[in-house]
Amino acid sequence: MRQLIEAITRTSNPSVVGLDPKPSLLPKILLRNAKSPQDVAQAYFSFNTAIIDAVYDIVPAVKPQIAMYESWGEAGINAYTRTNEYARSRGLYVLGDIKRGDIGSTAQAYASHLNGTPKIEGMEPVDVWHEDAVTVNPYLGIDGIEPFIEAAQECDKDIFVLAKTSNPSSADLQDLTIANTNLTLSEHVALLLEQWGETTRDSQYGYSRVGAVVGATHPVIGAKLRELMPHTFFLVPGYGAQGGTARDLRGLFDSNGMGALVNSSRGIIAAWQKAEDIPEFSSTEQALDFVAHYAREAALAMKNDITNALS
Numbered sequence: 538m539r540q541l542i543e544a545i546t547r548t549s550n551p552s553v554v555g556l557d558p559k560p561s562l563l564p565k566i567l568l569r570n571a572k573s574p575q576d577v578a579q580a581y582f583s584f585n586t587a588i589i590d591a592v593y594d595i596v597p598a599v600k601p602q603i604a605m606y607e608s609w610g611e612a613g614i615n616a617y618t619r620t621n622e623y624a625r626s627r628g629l630y631v632l633g634d635i636k637r638g639d640i641g642s643t644a645q646a647y648a649s650h651l652n653g654t655p656k657i658e659g660m661e662p663v664d665v666w667h668e669d670a671v672t673v674n675p676y677l678g679i680d681g682i683e684p685f686i687e688a689a690q691e692c693d694k695d696i697f698v699l700a701k702t703s704n705p706s707s708a709d710l711q712d713l714t715i716a717n718t719n720l721t722l723s724e725h726v727a728l729l730l731e732q733w734g735e736t737t738r739d740s741q742y743g744y745s746r747v748g749a750v751v752g753a754t755h756p757v758i759g760a761k762l763r764e765l766m767p768h769t770f771f772l773v774p775g776y777g778a779q780g781g782t783a784r785d786l787r788g789l790f791d792s793n794g795m796g797a798l799v800n801s802s803r804g805i806i807a808a809w810q811k812a813e814d815i816p817e818f819s820s821t822e823q824a825l826d827f828v829a830h831y832a833r834e835a836a837l838a839m840k841n842d843i844t845n846a847l848s
């Protein structure tokens with residue numbers, strides 16, 4: 538997590554902007570002439586680059602949600618990888634929200650998100666995804682995770698494993714108590730994550746390469762998980778649009794105010810829709826400037842909100 542921790546320290550900001558474009562979040566003018574997935578993908582890319590340009594100096598990271606891009610097939614995936622590449626070129630840590638998980642041999646293929654295209658004779662692996670970290674689903678156990686840990690270790694990258702997700706029905710499975718223990722499933726996952734990450738701990742910061750996804754919407758559970766996972770960095774979705782507040786975040790950070798990265802997607806990229814006066818845009822440039830302005834304002838407000846809650 539060294540790269541991420543240093544980016545957070547540089548910006549004094551433990552928050553990440555989620556790049557989750559959808560047609561309803563874009564100014565209509567950007568999709569006015571869209572007739573194909575390629576047109577939409579190009580609009581997404583323009584939207585994302587405007588947001589990245591507006592926030593790259595005040596946030597450490599972006600988190601593109603691959604589902605939003607996959608909905609548009611090949612063109613959408615292309616917009617995803619171009620977005621990642623562009624964000625990195627602006628110095629941002631790119632956390633790909635891909636939530637993969639499968640049997641070991643397939644997980645190894647998914648791990649190419651981190652360590653590049655599979656090795657074949659005469660060809661060097663190519664980093665086609667441009668991600669510094671990805672999210673992973675632990676449901677299949679360690680053999681579904683190990684390829685990601687190995688790839689992360691090989692390439693100085695990280696993973697974030699789902700522990701307690703932010704959605705209301707996360708309780709259906711994650712809050713169940715495991716027979717003959719007094720642990721819930723998310724607590725059991727927490728202990729596994731500490732164990733799985735142990736050999737990858739950073740000597741300076743103490744955090745491993747195996748992070749946990751812990752929703753801001755469950756502050757009491759989140760604080761318990763923080764205690765169970767002293768060496769595990771948290772990715773915290775659920776702030777803003779899902780109802781999580783800065784006060785809910787306190788127990789998710791460590792005693793130094795580190796250890797967590799708080800995500801907001803709609804709260805930042807769609808902040809423009811909450812403006813008092815939304816003009817009739819006469820050009821895409823004007824619309825993108827408007828989006829960018831409100832995204833920066835929202836990102837700064839989020840930073841202040843979290844900083845105040847932690848101080």
Ligand SMILES: O=c1ccn([C@@H]2O[C@H](COP(=O)(O)O)[C@@H](O)[C@H]2O)c(=O)[nH]1
Pocket residue numbers: 555557602634701702703704750751752774775776777778779800801802803804
């Ligand atoms: O538990 C989880 C895991 C992932 N997410 C993702 O984070 C963003 C949240 O978007 P908002 O607009 O800020 O609500 C989105 O990409 C989710 O897929 C999550 O919300 N909860």
